[in-house]
Amino acid sequence: MAVVTLHVDGMAVAVPAGAPLLQALTAAGVTLPTLCHHPRLSPVAACRLCLVELEGAPRPVPACVTAAAEGQRLATDTPALRQGRRLIVELLFAEGNHPCAVCVADGDCELQDAAQRVGMDRVTVPYRHPPRQVDASHPLFLLDHHRCILCSRCVRVCDEIEGAHVWAMAERGGRTRLIAGLDQPWGAVDSCTSCGKCVAVCPTGALVTREDVPLSPWPGP
C-alpha cells in the first residue's frame, strides 16, 4: 500500500494514499467536530464542519471526502475556518428546536459536543422555531423531528447496512425533512426491521429508544 506524507498544521504525518484527510487529521491528533460523517457509512460532506484549508485549493475542502495525496499542506484552525464552523453550528441550532436542558440526549449529543467544541456561547442568528412533529408510532423507538439536523446518517445506515430502506429525505431546501416509507408513520412501514441501527447512529436526540415502553426479553422464535 502506497503511503503519502502530508502536513497537518505543520506536523508531518503519513497515511495510505487516497485515504480521507480525516485520517490524516486523526494521525496528527487533530479532531474536528463531524455531524454527517460516520466511519461505517458512505461520506456525504453535508455538514461542512470538517472543512480544512488545503494549500493551493481555491476554497476549503471537506476532510471526510478529500483524498490524501503526497505533500499536501493542511490548515485546520484558521480564523476563517473557526468562524465558519461556529456559524454552521449556530445555523443548526437556529434551524430546528434544540432545548438541550429538556432533551433526552443531553450530555450524549454530538450537536451539543460540536457547539462546545466550536465555542458557541450563544446563537447569533434568529431562532426559527419551526413547527415540527414527533412520530411515536413505532413500538420501540421515537422520532422527534424537532431535534433532527438532517445529517442523513439514519438514511444511509438503513440503506447501506441494514438494507431495509425505511428512510429518505423529502422535499428540499429549508423544508427538507426525514420521512419513513411513503411519508408514513414510522410504525406503519413494513420494511422496518426494528434493528435500531438508525437510533444508534443518530448524532442528536432525534431518533431515540422509547423510555415509556420497557424492553421485554426476546420471546424466542
Next chain:
Amino acid sequence: MTPAEPSAVLLRLCDASGCRAAGATALAGALAAGLEGLTSGGPPPRLKPVGCLRLCSRGPLLAVDRDGISTLYGGLSPAQMPALLALACGRGEPAPIRSAALAGHVVDHRQPFFALQRPLVLETCGCVDPTDLDDALAHGAYRQLQRLLATATPAQVRAEVRRSGLRGRGGAGYPTGLKWETVALQPPGPRLVVANGDEGDPGAFMDRSILEGDPHRLIEGLAIAAYAVGARQGYIYVRAEYPLAIARLRRALDQVRDRGLLAGTGAGSFAFTPELRVGAGAYVCGEETALLASIAGGRGIPRQRPPFPAQEGLGGCPTLINNIETLAALPALLRMGGDAHAAIGPPTCPGTKVFSISGAVVHTGLVEVPMGTSLRTVVLTMAGGVPDGTGSDGGIKAVQTGGPSGGCLPASLLDTGIDYDVLRVLGSSLGSGGLVVLDHRCAMPELARQFMAFCAGESCGKCVPCRAGTVQLADLLDQLVQGRASAADLERLVQLAEVVQRTSLCGLGQTAPNPLFSTLRHFRGDYLERLQPLAPWQS
C-alpha cells in the same frame, strides 16, 4: 436571413414560445385560412413556422420574404392577415411591402438590434422549420458531423476545438477543449456525453431559443462531442418548464434515429444514441453533479467534487457535460475552423455569445454578438436602453448578469466588454447569458432579497450553510428592505454571506451571496439608506 427561392413568397412566422404567448398561433390559423382562400396565379405563398426571430418585444413576429427581400412585421393581429396576404402576394411594387393598414407594424431590420448581431450559434434559428428534418438538412444540418466522421479522427476534432478557444457557455467559462481532453484521456471504458439544458437562471432564454429554433443543431453538436471523446451514448437534459422545446427535440431525435444520421464509418465507426431526459422543476439540477443525480432518476442533490464528472460521472463512467449553447456552437465553429473562431472577439475568450435581454429596455429579445462586445453596445445601442430614458446612460441604473449567481454592474461600467474573466473581476459573472436591465426605479436591496429568496427556495437542502444559511440571509434582507435592520445587522448579514459562500458544497450556495455582494459593492448607498437610524445613545 436567407431569402426564399425566387418569386415564391415565403412567410416565416416565429413559432417560438415567446411569440406564441403573444398570439402567434392565432396568426398562423388566420394565415393558413387566408392562404387557402387565395386564388391569384403564380406560385402559392408558403407559410413556414420558424424559431425565434429575436425581437420578442414586438411579437408575434412575421417575416415576409419575396424576391430576395425580407420584411419583418411585428405585433400583427389575425384580422390584419388578409391585408398582409394581399400585399405579400399582390402584383406590383414588391418591396418594401408597406401599406397604411400595416404601416405601424413594419420592423426595421437595419436597426442596430439586428445589424450588430453576428449569428453563428443562431445562424439557422429563424430560417429553418424546427419540425422539418429535410429543411434542416437543406440548411446544412449534420454536414459537419458527416464530414468529421469521414475525414477526422476524434483527436483531430478535439485539437480543432482546443484551437478554437471555445469556453463553456453555461457560466463557468471552462475551456471546452480541455474538458473534452480530460474525458477522452480517462482509462479505457465507456464514456457518456450530456447536454445540459436545465436553463434555470431567471431572465435567461438562450438555450430554449436554440432548442425551439433548430433542435438538430444541438443534436449535431452533441454527436460531434460524443465522437470526439469516444462516447456512444448520451443524454439531453431539458427543464420541464420548456414544453415546446421538449416536443421539438423529441421529434428531432426520432427523425435522426429513423434516418440513421448519427452513425458513420470512416476514421472510426461510430453510432451514437442520445436520449432525452426531462427535468421536473429544480434549479439546482443545472449543477453538474445534481444534473447527473437527476438523470439517474434521483433527487437532484449535488455531491462534492472532485471527482469531477469528467473523471467519474454517470454510472461511474467519465461523463462530458456541456451546455446547450456550447454544443450548438460546434457546427459553425468546425465549419469555419478553429483558427477562424479564435479570431472572433477577445483572444482569451473568443467566439460569439447569445444573450437574452429583458427588463427595462425598449427592445427585449435575443441577440448574438461577438464576445467582448461592450455592455453599452448591447443594452443601449442594440436594445435601446430604458424606454424614455435620458442621459448618456439611457436611464440605465445597472445591468444584472448571471442571474442568481451573478451580480449587477452599474451604468458607470457600461463600457465593459463582456466576457467571463472581466465580469468576474468586477464582482459579477456572465453566467449563461441573461441580461436584465434595471432602471432607476429598481432598488438594489429588493433585488438582492429576490435572488436570495430564490436561492433559499431552490437549495437542495443537503449542506447546512446553503440550506439554513440562505434562509437566514433572505430573512435578514427582508428586514433590511423593510427598514428594520441596523448597521450591525448589515455587518452580520455580510459575515453570514461570506460563510455561506466559503463553505457551501456546490455552486448554488457558493454563488448565492453574489448578487448581495455585487450590489453592496456598487450600490452601498441603497443599503445604507434603508438602515434604521441610530438611537441617540448609540452614536
Next chain:
Amino acid sequence: MLIEVLHQRQQQHGHLSRDTLAAVARQLQLPPAEVYGVASFYHLFRLQPPTPHRCGICFGTACVLRGAAALAADQEQRLGVRRDDPAGDGVWSLETISCIGACALAPVLLIDGVPQRTVAP
C-alpha cells in the same frame, strides 16, 4: 427511469397520490421512501390533486421588476385564494412559478399553463 415514470403517471392522473407512488415503487422495485423523496423534491410533481384551473405567475427577474408581486397580490384578491396553496378555492389556485423564459412579455401570467398577454395591474 423514476422521473420519467412519475411524469407519465402525473400526466395520466393529474397528480401523484400516495397509491400511485406506492404502485410506482412496486413497478420499479424501488424503496417507497426513495420514490416519495424524489417526487417531493421536484416542484412540478404535484402530490395533491390540482384545482381544475390554475393561475401561474412567473417570478423571474424581469417579471419581478415589472410588477409580478403586485400582479400576484391582485390575483390573490381577485380569485380569493392564497398564493401557492395547491388546494385553492377548489376551482382556482394561484402558484408562483420559476422563470419560463418569456421575459419579453413580463410580467407573465399563465392560465392553465398557457402564457397570457398581460399588463401590470
